Amino acid sequence: MPDQAFSLLATISKAETSSATNNEGRLSFVDAMQQMAIGSVFDILRRPKPAFVRELMKFSDANGELAYENARCYATQIVRLYRNQLVSSGRAQTLTRRTGVRSLVEIGPSFPNLFKENWDLFCKVDAIEAKDSPVAYLTSLYRFALNELEGSTAEAKRINLDLRRPDLKDLMIDQQSTFTPVPVLNIVHEVLGKAIRTYVDTVQADKDKTLYQLIAEKQHPFLFPYNFHHQQVMLGLSGKQPSLGELSYRVSLQVPATAPGANAYGAVQQPSAVAQAMMSGLSPEQQLILLEPRPAVENIASFFKRKYNVDYLDDASNPLNALKVFTEKTGLSASEVESLLAVRNNTPYPSHNVLPALHSDARTYGASYVNGPSTAAAMDIEFPDDAPPRLINTSVERFDRLQRMIRLQRWLNIPFAELDTLVMAAISAEGAANPGAVLTSNTLRALGCYRYLHRQYKLLPEEFAAFLHHLSPYASDARLPMFDQVFNSPVLFDTPLTLDGSDFSLTSTDSKTIKTLAQLCAGLQLPATQDSLWLLAIDTRELIGDAPQSLKRNLSTISSLYRQTRIAAMFGLAAKDSWALIDLLGGEAWRKQVVTGQLTPHADSAAEPDILDILMQLDWAVAWLKNTGRDISTLRRQLGVDASEATIAQTVLDQLNQLAGQACTAVLSAEQLLTLDLPSDSEGQAIDWWPLLAPLINEQGLVLARPLTLIEDLGADLTQVINEQLADITFADEAIKAAAINRLMEYVLGGYLAQHRLVEGLLQSTADLPLDRSEGVLRWEGSSADQFLSVLLQATASAEPGQTEALAEALNTLLRHAEVNQQLGLSAQALRTFLVNPHWLHPTFSGPLRLSLPSFYLLDRYCDWRNNAEKAEERLLDYLSHANRTSTPTAKECAALLAALLDDSATEVEAATKIFTTHKFAQSMSQVDWLRRMHSASQQKHLANAQLLKATALSPDSAIGDWQAVGEAVMAANR
Structure with missing residues (x-):
């Protein structure tokens, strides 16, 4: 480098020899400056004085302190000379045009005229090059960190800024990088990712793995493993929304009501056991x-x-x-x-x-x-x-x-x-x-x-x-044991409840047993009644072991009583209602599971439900009862699980006696046929008409019910049967035969209508059932007008108690079905449709439709769909008819029809129904109900149906790509 470039630097140190090095191999001051990459006095002043002196000592014996002070003096003089000799740029200033009277006056002295500033040296207040801008502040901090902190003293363990943030020295300073907000987490990810990548590239086994794979496989420190995509899913499904696993229960293909006693609730594409494990987070x-x-x-x-x-x-x-x-x-x-x-x-x-x-x-x-x-x-x-x-x-x-x-x-x-x-x-x-x-x-x-x-x-x-x-x-830790928290805090009796393994009985009258029962009632907050403590204690006694055994003052017995009571309290139910709900869903087998609290292996969805499955199903059942405004005791009575009293009120009994008298006058008889003027055969022989009507009229003269069809044409049906009965009889001509058939049809039809009006009137007066619903309710109950009237006539004609009890049972059963029909608001057409085609409610329904928990729930869901769809009921029933026609329709066609009834898009419906096994479209009310729940979850989560199904398909064995797809989808839905 020429000496002229360092002429000023050469003057700030003492005079030296012209040689580049001294006797000890040390450099001259000027050569040392070159080694230190210093080209001017300003480069010297950019460094802290101690750092400059310490670094100079590595290369030269020159007086570093003197050189630094001389450099400060020269720099001050240069700045002063620069300011004194500063001139304007000569660029003319743009002046605002003067108007009016002021334009006639010559411009006087002003700051721009007197002091011609060089405006090229100025910048806007918010410019990044301004000396008070964020860039100036950060640049000052950066230099302070490099010069003042890192250059002050030498420490071997110091982690320099370039090692912490190697990206800073390469950062381009412009408008975007200065004013665009960047989350700190992004910077951390970028910096750490580069550092980790640099290290991982040196490890052959991990060279081809992504950063997310590495932190998911790492197991130490204990904050690992960290699955980024799983964390995305958990954050995206956090808050008040259903979490991973819980989502599978929300959109389960089956609910406890449609699969009572089974383990299907919570299963979509994975068994419910996977959903339960996923709820652990x-x-x-x-x-x-x-x-x-x-x-x-x-x-x-x-x-x-x-x-x-x-x-x-x-x-x-x-x-x-x-x-x-x-x-x-x-x-x-x-x-x-x-x-x-x-x-x-x-x-x-x-x-x-x-x-x-x-x-x-x-x-x-x-x-x-x-x-x-x-x-x-x-x-x-x-x-x-x-x-x-x-x-x-x-x-x-x-x-x-x-x-x-x-x-x-x-x-x-x-x-x-x-x-x-x-x-x-x-x-x-x-x-x-x-x-x-x-x-x-x-x-x-x-x-x-x-x-x-x-x-x-x-x-x-x-x-x-x-x-x-x-x-x-x-x-531990000065707390009361859980047993004492429940039963002995506070102590309400002279002695606490003590478990010594001795027996006790519900009916014993000794003082110790009476005190034990009182302590149990106090701890469990139960009354000592037949439908409360006694109900639970009897179940415990009968079901806690392989065979009935005595109640004991031990942990097994007391814990069982606590378990049954606490489950009821958790769901906000009385003990008897909790018992009744568990019994309704799974019977004695489920009550035993609750009594014992055992867990069973869950290798697949066919596993028997255990206490965990029962808890999840109870959670659903309680929510359903609450949302529909029902109570368990009424539901059990309506379903016929709890037998009602086989008695009839006196007012109803009087009405039945009156009805029996009317039925006697409404029955048909052979004598009545004589008034019809029926013809003889072609040979003039009289025809015994009454036996020919046996397929239509029973021995009591009651017209038998005809098979139920979607469209009722009773006259044509009766005509066909009568015509078949007269097939072997020859008449003088066909006109005579046709006239006879018509008279017989009108005769039977008249009797049928008269007898049905009697039952319709009874149901209208006792159950407020509309007349057009009577036939459907009778068939739903498994009876008909002729069967009910037959029981009525037998009961009134006989004084035997059994006949009266049969009548009371028949009437109560009929009234139960009428009550359910009224509560659900089923129309005559809807009830007839599902009676004729029970598989339109659920694919597993076959034979006559009976009132059960599954059918009750699905009919309730149908009515809810009808009430909220704001569409004509005929359109809903027409869809089910279309989906179940003999010539199988296409999935796209059914999706378009159903989407209009669900206020959803056809593509979303079609995407959801792809998981159906038999046909890729909904054919039953149970499947429509599932689609409605899918639509509700989709609206709540802001996820498409396909994404919801991907979320429910996740399991510990799912590929990383599946987790990534769901994680990105739920995070995008939350933005």
């Missing part, structure tokens, strides 16, 4: 960690490296035995480790009112899972006098259990003691099926159901644990 990788088998002997070292990032040789030298190392590797504090192991301040203690608990191992609470089922001493923390604290009684299996429990606690945010109670309750509910006390798919199902019920009903972990196993007789 755990990602596929997290579920895999919990369910993976314990490490094999040959994989122990890799297990500790992968899970804890420590090198393992043997149990004795395991670094995790040191408390300090264990806390560092797990991220726990010392107090959290104590809680994890249930030791020291978290040591559990038993209830003094549960005698067996006083003699059992206290580690059955708080740390039961991490200690495992072995008989070895429980883990503890040892504090030697001459060594750091350490964990004792550890093993490979226990470290495996510890890492699972620690992760699960972080993911669910449940205290260790309560989480252990919850997990062990699920394990205990499996009984002999889980002898190793390991986490299973049932554990995930239990966690999912708990989290759902906690969100919906604020259910506590130990309360839910009692749904599966026992009320806990243990506690």
